Each structure stands twice: as structure tokens, then as C-alpha cells.
Amino acid sequence: MTASTETGHPNVLAKAVREGLFAGVIAFFMFLLFVGIETYQDINNTLVWRTRWGLLAVFVAVAAVGRFLTVGFIKPHIDRRKLAKAKSGVLEISENKSFFHRHFLKIALIFLVLYPFLSLMIVGKQGSLKYVDNFGIQILIYVMLAWGLNIVVGLAGLLDLGYVAFYAVGAYSYALLSSYFGFSFWLLLPMSGILAALWGIILGFPVLRLRGDYLAIVTLAFGEIIRLVLINWTDVTKGTFGISGIAKASFFGIWSFDSGTTNNFVKAWGLSASSVYYKVFLFYVILALCMLTAYVTIRLRRMPIGRAWEALREDEIACRSLGINTVTTKLTAFATGAMFGGFAGAFFATRQGFVSPESFVFLESAVILAIVVLGGMGSLTGIAIAAVVMVGGTEVLREMAFLKVVFGPDFTPELYRMLLFGLAMIIVMLFKPRGFVGSREPTAFLKERKAVSGSFTKEGHG
Amino acid sequence: MAPGTTTMTNGINGDTILKVEHLSMKFGGLMAINDLSLEARRGEITALIGPNGAGKTTVFNCITGFYKPTMGMLTLQRRDGKEYLLERLRDFEIPKLAGVARTFQNIRLFSGLTVLENLLVAQHNALMKASGYTILGLLGLPAYRRAVDASIEKAKYWLDKADLTDRADDPAGDLPYGAQRRLEIARAMCTNPELLCLDEPAAGLNPRESAALNTLLHQIRDEGVSILLIEHDMSVVMEISDHVVVLEYGQKISDGSPDHVKNDPRVIAAYLGVEDDEVEEVIAEELDGGQR
Structure with missing residues (x-):
């Protein structure tokens, strides 16, 4: 137990190297056709292709090194922190929320009006x-x-x-x-x-x-x-x-x-x-x-x-x-x-x-539905946050002229809107499978209003 | 006149709440219920028992409108003398108009709603009317507020009866199994039924929970609500029911008081699995006074 959670332990490092290499191989085959080969039209309007091995190598290297670092260093670090927390017996449930957290809605509304x-x-x-x-x-x-x-x-x-x-x-x-x-x-x-x-x-x-x-x-x-x-x-x-x-x-x-x-x-x-x-x-x-x-x-x-x-x-x-x-x-x-x-x-x-x-078009329906799902079905606050992230993110992408310096002058950032969408969805669904706000506020209560955890609510079936 | 209402008395006397006549239900080539007739009396607990696959739940689904019977008549008489033909009502009208509530074999609670909310949803029709179909309620009229307070009082009453007051604000899906069973019964009672249909309420309960259930059912009966229940647990059936109907292969094989049914040779044969030709023998033994 302790041996496997120790950073730099040969077992962990060997595993990290193995998984890093594996991720690199997968990335190589995944991006081989998408990134490694580029098609364009020449002067005679015929379609020709050329290779971009350098860019492909960057993609593969990022995947391999990223996986290596995650498995070898980041994960053991998180595990050790969790273990330390469990040992000290401090539960993560705190009754005292910060001022910002408690008055979030009021602050947001005042900000919107101003x-x-x-x-x-x-x-x-x-x-x-x-x-x-x-x-x-x-x-x-x-x-x-x-x-x-x-x-x-x-x-x-x-x-x-x-x-x-x-x-x-x-x-x-x-x-x-x-x-x-x-x-x-x-x-x-x-x-x-x-x-x-x-x-x-x-x-x-x-x-x-x-x-x-x-x-x-x-x-x-x-x-x-x-x-x-x-x-x-x-x-x-x-x-x-x-x-x-x-x-x-x-x-x-x-x-x-x-x-x-x-x-x-x-x-x-x-x-x-x-x-x-x-x-x-x-x-x-x-x-x-x-x-x-x-x-x-x-x-x-x-x-x-x-x-x-x-x-x-x-x-x-x-x-x-x-x-x-x-x-x-x-x-x-x-x-x-x-x-x-x-x-x-x-x-x-x-x-x-x-x-x-x-x-x-249908894409609009899909975007609206994505906002509802990302926000956490049923939660008004979560949905508003999701709308800011998704729609605001698209608008922000338009502003990122500096990206042209990185990716070349014919790079149009707003074309990558869908990529951002997909990425955001995957990240949110990984860490918050029930959306930003996963719990449900009960509509009536006898003694105290307790939020209902998302694991009990259903998504509906028709 | 609402569909399914009859004013002429259909040979039902005052103390019968539900009369099932010549009920048949066919699924393709399978005859799940074959010409079944039975009666449930007002203020009594009627048990429907029988081996697995005898068609008990099918009878329930016909009574509560989830199936439309192939043939037969299901007459329900309310306290005020109004009669409803259940096979002509739509499924949601049976609890709403005829006052028949049910529970399910596999518990069907609104698991993401709190216990209290479950009981408030059950009072939907009364609250809808009080809220003027939402429009008056949005204005917050005092009449609607009073109705809301009354609905919460009623929910509290049944929470207390079902011993769930401490868990009122917890999600229903978070309750232990026995409490979920009790909540389902409490929820059904919040619809103000005259006939409560329970599909295996004691399934999966430990002896203590089972005893608590018996007390709850007796309390419900003492409030003047008739109960029709399907049950496998013979201790429950024999202890609480006033009247037992036994089904086998979609047909009624015995009908009477618990003692009568317990000693009926056809029931014993059905439960112990005697060959058909041996049934005659069993009956003959019975006639000789050879009771166990």
C-alpha cells in the first residue's frame, strides 16, 4: 500500500513509463491521418497532400509525457493527500460556506444589473x-x-x-x-x-x-x-x-x-x-x-x-x-x-x-440541450453557469487573436468552438457526472431543507 | 355523467365494495385469468393468494386499470352509493374517481423526491383543484395556502402512522427497504382511497417489520378503508385477513375465511403440488376426517 503510493518508487515509475509509451502509440495511430497528413489544393486546383511529421511528433509527445506525469507523479500525490485526510479523520463536509458562496445569487444579480x-x-x-x-x-x-x-x-x-x-x-x-x-x-x-x-x-x-x-x-x-x-x-x-x-x-x-x-x-x-x-x-x-x-x-x-x-x-x-x-x-x-x-x-x-x-438548425437545439445537461438537469444556477461557460467561451474564442501567433495566420479560433464544447462536456462529465449542480432542492420540508443528492434523482425515460 | 358511472344498482348490496364478475384476461394465447368472480366486502381485509404465476398481479392490474380485461365486469361501489365500472375508466381515473389506490410488487417510489414530497404528490388532484389549476395558486390566494397547510397536515398524519416522521426530509431512495414499503402504503393512503390494493406488502420484510406492517394495515382498516392484498407470507395472510381468495392457473379454487381456506384440500393440493388424480384421494381423506 505505502510502497505503491510512494513517488519515484521503481514500480510506479515502470508503470508510468509503460503507460506513457502506450498512450504515445495510441496517439500516434489516432492522429496519424488527422494531423500527420494534410490535404490542400495546388494552383491547378488538384488535391494533393503533404506530411506534417513534426506536428504529429508534438501531439504524440504531449500524450506520452502527459500520461507519464499523470501516472508517475500526479496520481500518487493525490492518493497520498487523500490518505492523509482519511487518517486525520476530517470529513470534507463543512457547514460554513464562504460569504461569496452563500450570497452567490444576490452578487450575480447585482453584477448583472450593473x-x-x-x-x-x-x-x-x-x-x-x-x-x-x-x-x-x-x-x-x-x-x-x-x-x-x-x-x-x-x-x-x-x-x-x-x-x-x-x-x-x-x-x-x-x-x-x-x-x-x-x-x-x-x-x-x-x-x-x-x-x-x-x-x-x-x-x-x-x-x-x-x-x-x-x-x-x-x-x-x-x-x-x-x-x-x-x-x-x-x-x-x-x-x-x-x-x-x-x-x-x-x-x-x-x-x-x-x-x-x-x-x-x-x-x-x-x-x-x-x-x-x-x-x-x-x-x-x-x-x-x-x-x-x-x-x-x-x-x-x-x-x-x-x-x-x-x-x-x-x-x-x-x-x-x-x-x-x-x-x-x-x-x-x-x-x-x-x-x-x-x-x-x-x-x-x-x-x-x-x-x-x-x-x-439542429445544432442550436443540441447546444441548448448541452447547456441544460452540463448545468445539471433541473438546477437554474447550474444552467446559468453552463450558459456563461459555453456561449461566453465561444465569444471569448473570437477575441483570442494571439492564438494566430501560435498556430499560424490562417487559424480561425471560432472554428474550434465545437472542439471546446466537446472538451468541456468531457471534463464536466468526468468530474461532475450530474452537471455543475448535481443536487436537487426539495420543494417542501418539515424540519430542514436538505439538498437531495443527484444519485437518487432520475433522468426520466420519456 | 362521468364515463363508467352507473346509477342503477347492479345487484351489489351496501357492504360490498368491489365485485369482480367473469373476469378473463388473455395475453396472446395465454389465458392468465379465466372467468374469475370474487367480492371484497367494505371494511374488511381481503387476501388474494395462490402459487407463483396464478394470475394474482394480473387481477390487480385489471382492477387498477393498468390492463384492460379481455372480458368481465369490475364494479366498485363508493360509500355514497355511486358505482363505477373500473374496466371503462382510464388508469388515472381509477384512483381519482373510484378511490382505488395501489402499491407495487417492486416498490415504485419517487426516489429523487423527499419522503414528504412523495406524500404531497399523492395529493395532486386535491391540490390542483385548490390551486385553481395552477392559475389561482400562482397568485398566492389564501384558499390555496390553506389547502397546502391541510395537505402537509395530512402528510404528517401518515408519516406518523408509518413511523417515518424522522426521515420526512430525506430522499425516498435513501430509506431502508422496509421503510420504503411503509412509505408506499402511506403515499397510497394520501390519495384518500376507499379500497387499498397492496401487491405483496410483506415481501422482503424481517419479522419485526412484518409485525409493524400488520399493525399499520389494521389501523388503515379501522379508518374504514377496505384492503385487498396479494401475499405469499402465510403468517401475514392468516393473521390479518378477514377473507381469503385462492387462485390457481387463473381460476378461483377456494374462497372463505382464513380457517376455511387453510383446511381446503384443493388449496393444500395447490400449494403442496399434488398430482391431479391424487386430489380426489386428498378430498376422500378429508371426508374421512383425517385432518392433520
């Missing part, structure tokens, strides 16, 4: 366009979408792979109704949500008999059908050209953000013209929508319907034996989730000023 002003103060008007729009609004849209999907997947345990369809319904509802009839954003926002919820029910009725994988496949198909209708129904949706010139949201009808109008926000307040005011306004709109989603989710969880959703995730047959109508329960979950997708869609349309079917 965020546009902080960025205005630090980087000025022009600079904060990027931080408010690309980071703030973009992340919050995904937070809202993921919280909406969380109701369906995280609470009710229904695997929905076509959630982006409801996002599309919301976006096109706003785009079409505002450009054909000229209705305002504040009227169409609730309407988009209701229309999306209606589509949720329409989808729900035929498919809710299905469970598990079958339900996932049909919802996937539904997402694609909506997209194909948007592409091919060119008379109404203008097909792949999309709908442009969608009206901006106004400040509750009081001030407009369109330049040239009499009640222009900038003129009314005597400010210098800049689009940053509109972005800041949009930031607060989506923040308010997110808060609404969170509030409704938290309230619903404590209502009988929310408990029925979670019970449905745990055991559908038991639900029916207790007199719960599982069909209406599933439908309400679908409709509620879809409604928030619809809200987010309407917001997306007004923010972009342009919608096309390209924004509603």
Missing part, C-alpha cells in the same frame, strides 16, 4: 457595444432558452431534441406579424409565447404516448419540419432569404429607438447618437425575461403541477397509480417550456432585425 454601466465606464460607448451585445445579450438569450428547455428535460424528464422549433415559432411570429401588420414588440412578445405554447401542445398531443428514444427522435423531426417549412413556404417567409428590417422594440411605446422619429430616445434625453443605448435597453429586456422565466419556474416547482412534473421524471407508472393525468401533465410541461422558447424567439428577432431559417 453590468452595462460597468462596461460603459470601463471601455466607453463604442467598446461596450461588444460586451453588452455579444457577451451580455447573447449569453442571456441562451440562459433563457436553456431555462425553458429545463422545464421539459430537467423537470419533466422528456427528452426534447427539437426545442429550437419553438424558438423559431416565436421569432417568425414576431417577424411576420410585425412586418405584415405593424404590431408593436410589446404586444407581440406575449403573442409569440402563446403561439409557441400552442405549437408545443400541437406537437405534444400525438407524440406524448412515445417514451425515451422514440420521443427524442420525433421531437428532432418536428424541429426539422418547422425549419423546412420556413425554408420552403417562400410566399410568407421569403425562404432562405429570411425576413429583414424587423421593427425595433420601443421603450414601452414612449420612446423609439429608430433614428428620425420625433420621439427618439437619444433626442428626448439630449444624448449623442449611438446604438449602445438600444443595446443596453435590450440587455435589460432580456434580463427581465430571464428573471420572469426563473421566477415562474421556481414558483411552479412548488405548485402541484411542478411536483407532478418531477414525479413524472421519477416514475410515470407510479404517477398514474396516484391519479395524476400524465398526458395533461406532459402537455403543460411542453407548453410552458415552448412558451419561454417563444419569448426568447421574439426577443431574438427584434434584437437581430433579421431572421432566417439558418438560425434554427
Whole structure:
């Protein structure tokens, strides 16, 4: 026992060398075709290939040395620390959380409310366009979408792979109704949500008999059908050209953000013209929508319907034996989730000023689902953190111009977004198999509120 | 009128709660239940026993709506005189309208919910109505708050009966096996049933837990709830049941008081595995007064 945990012991080192070599061999064969050989087009437009042995050698060396160090030094070190801890008899459960930990939600909320002003103060008007729009609004849209999907997947345990369809319904509802009839954003926002919820029910009725994988496949198909209708129904949706010139949201009808109008926000307040005011306004709109989603989710969880959703995730047959109508329960979950997708869609349309079917591909559904799974199914905090990591990570990648120095001038960092996604997923699933927040808050308690460990909750089966 | 409701009395007298008539259930070519008729009386504990594969659980699944019987009529009479034809109700309507609750052979708890939450989910229909189908509840009206308080009181009552008050805030999946069995019964009782169907409640319990279960079942019966149970443990059956029905190969072979059934030669033959032609012999011995 002690011999095997000692660093530098010949046994451990021999094992480390062996495993390091093994990892190197595997890496060699894995990367041989991907990295070792490169194809490109020459002047005559023919495809030729050349070898990159040097780069391949770097990959293999990293794998082999990494494995050697892990097995030979890092692992014995961790084991020894664990053993020392077990010997001293100190359990890792501490009742006193740090100040930051206890007030995390309040701090996060205050930060979000102050965020546009902080960025205005630090980087000025022009600079904060990027931080408010690309980071703030973009992340919050995904937070809202993921919280909406969380109701369906995280609470009710229904695997929905076509959630982006409801996002599309919301976006096109706003785009079409505002450009054909000229209705305002504040009227169409609730309407988009209701229309999306209606589509949720329409989808729900035929498919809710299905469970598990079958339900996932049909919802996937539904997402694609909506997209194909948007592409091919060119008379109404203008097909792949999309709908442009969608009206901006106004400040509750009081001030407009369109330049040239009499009640222009900038003129009314005597400010210098800049689009940053509109972005800041949009930031607060989506923040308010997110808060609404969170509030409704938290309230619903404590209502009988929310408990029925979670019970449905745990055991559908038991639900029916207790007199719960599982069909209406599933439908309400679908409709509620879809409604928030619809809200987010309407917001997306007004923010972009342009919608096309390209924004509603399957990949979007997968990204939203990945955020829900990474965050920990059912946990609002975890999902918000996951959205910041995943969406913010993508945006940060755009900023990393210095990577071009390392990988050469034709390196485009955002193309590696999916690689980041996969890497993040693997890392989180290795260390936190239940997502960032793996435990569940009970909705009622007699004496004390104890978090339910993720090992007891189920993922649902249909 | 709700589906499955009849107002005409179907030959049921007041003290019968459940009447099963000519029930048959076929799975493909297999006749799991063949022309079974039985009655459960109000306020009694009726036990359904029989060797493995006799069709006991199938009868349960027909009564509680998980299977649609191939043939037959299942009439349930509630205290207020309303009768329900169970084979015409959808599965979730049987607990909701007819007041029949059940437990499962392999425990089906909501393991990720706490013990208290399990009992609150069972009161779903009452709470849904009180919350105005969620809409009034979102506004936080006082009527809904009172309903919530009442539901927690009820949960506490059954927690106390099932001796689970100390574990109320723990996840149901964390309880030991015997406590999970008791919780499943408490959860079924929170739906306000008139007939409680228990599928092998004593399976896997040690003698002490088994005795505690007997006390719980007697308490439930004393509250006026009729019980129908499947059980293998003969000590439980003989001790607590008022009326025993014995099944073999989907047919009823004996029906009566525990003492009557215990001494029925056909039951002994079914349990001890006597060849068919020997049954006559056994009966003949019985008639000679050669009881063990």
C-alpha cells in the first residue's frame, strides 16, 4: 500500500513509463491521418497532400509525457493527500460556506444589473457595444432558452431534441406579424409565447404516448419540419432569404429607438447618437425575461403541477397509480417550456432585425440541450453557469487573436468552438457526472431543507 | 355523467365494495385469468393468494386499470352509493374517481423526491383543484395556502402512522427497504382511497417489520378503508385477513375465511403440488376426517 503510493518508487515509475509509451502509440495511430497528413489544393486546383511529421511528433509527445506525469507523479500525490485526510479523520463536509458562496445569487444579480454601466465606464460607448451585445445579450438569450428547455428535460424528464422549433415559432411570429401588420414588440412578445405554447401542445398531443428514444427522435423531426417549412413556404417567409428590417422594440411605446422619429430616445434625453443605448435597453429586456422565466419556474416547482412534473421524471407508472393525468401533465410541461422558447424567439428577432431559417438548425437545439445537461438537469444556477461557460467561451474564442501567433495566420479560433464544447462536456462529465449542480432542492420540508443528492434523482425515460 | 358511472344498482348490496364478475384476461394465447368472480366486502381485509404465476398481479392490474380485461365486469361501489365500472375508466381515473389506490410488487417510489414530497404528490388532484389549476395558486390566494397547510397536515398524519416522521426530509431512495414499503402504503393512503390494493406488502420484510406492517394495515382498516392484498407470507395472510381468495392457473379454487381456506384440500393440493388424480384421494381423506 505505502510502497505503491510512494513517488519515484521503481514500480510506479515502470508503470508510468509503460503507460506513457502506450498512450504515445495510441496517439500516434489516432492522429496519424488527422494531423500527420494534410490535404490542400495546388494552383491547378488538384488535391494533393503533404506530411506534417513534426506536428504529429508534438501531439504524440504531449500524450506520452502527459500520461507519464499523470501516472508517475500526479496520481500518487493525490492518493497520498487523500490518505492523509482519511487518517486525520476530517470529513470534507463543512457547514460554513464562504460569504461569496452563500450570497452567490444576490452578487450575480447585482453584477448583472450593473453590468452595462460597468462596461460603459470601463471601455466607453463604442467598446461596450461588444460586451453588452455579444457577451451580455447573447449569453442571456441562451440562459433563457436553456431555462425553458429545463422545464421539459430537467423537470419533466422528456427528452426534447427539437426545442429550437419553438424558438423559431416565436421569432417568425414576431417577424411576420410585425412586418405584415405593424404590431408593436410589446404586444407581440406575449403573442409569440402563446403561439409557441400552442405549437408545443400541437406537437405534444400525438407524440406524448412515445417514451425515451422514440420521443427524442420525433421531437428532432418536428424541429426539422418547422425549419423546412420556413425554408420552403417562400410566399410568407421569403425562404432562405429570411425576413429583414424587423421593427425595433420601443421603450414601452414612449420612446423609439429608430433614428428620425420625433420621439427618439437619444433626442428626448439630449444624448449623442449611438446604438449602445438600444443595446443596453435590450440587455435589460432580456434580463427581465430571464428573471420572469426563473421566477415562474421556481414558483411552479412548488405548485402541484411542478411536483407532478418531477414525479413524472421519477416514475410515470407510479404517477398514474396516484391519479395524476400524465398526458395533461406532459402537455403543460411542453407548453410552458415552448412558451419561454417563444419569448426568447421574439426577443431574438427584434434584437437581430433579421431572421432566417439558418438560425434554427439542429445544432442550436443540441447546444441548448448541452447547456441544460452540463448545468445539471433541473438546477437554474447550474444552467446559468453552463450558459456563461459555453456561449461566453465561444465569444471569448473570437477575441483570442494571439492564438494566430501560435498556430499560424490562417487559424480561425471560432472554428474550434465545437472542439471546446466537446472538451468541456468531457471534463464536466468526468468530474461532475450530474452537471455543475448535481443536487436537487426539495420543494417542501418539515424540519430542514436538505439538498437531495443527484444519485437518487432520475433522468426520466420519456 | 362521468364515463363508467352507473346509477342503477347492479345487484351489489351496501357492504360490498368491489365485485369482480367473469373476469378473463388473455395475453396472446395465454389465458392468465379465466372467468374469475370474487367480492371484497367494505371494511374488511381481503387476501388474494395462490402459487407463483396464478394470475394474482394480473387481477390487480385489471382492477387498477393498468390492463384492460379481455372480458368481465369490475364494479366498485363508493360509500355514497355511486358505482363505477373500473374496466371503462382510464388508469388515472381509477384512483381519482373510484378511490382505488395501489402499491407495487417492486416498490415504485419517487426516489429523487423527499419522503414528504412523495406524500404531497399523492395529493395532486386535491391540490390542483385548490390551486385553481395552477392559475389561482400562482397568485398566492389564501384558499390555496390553506389547502397546502391541510395537505402537509395530512402528510404528517401518515408519516406518523408509518413511523417515518424522522426521515420526512430525506430522499425516498435513501430509506431502508422496509421503510420504503411503509412509505408506499402511506403515499397510497394520501390519495384518500376507499379500497387499498397492496401487491405483496410483506415481501422482503424481517419479522419485526412484518409485525409493524400488520399493525399499520389494521389501523388503515379501522379508518374504514377496505384492503385487498396479494401475499405469499402465510403468517401475514392468516393473521390479518378477514377473507381469503385462492387462485390457481387463473381460476378461483377456494374462497372463505382464513380457517376455511387453510383446511381446503384443493388449496393444500395447490400449494403442496399434488398430482391431479391424487386430489380426489386428498378430498376422500378429508371426508374421512383425517385432518392433520
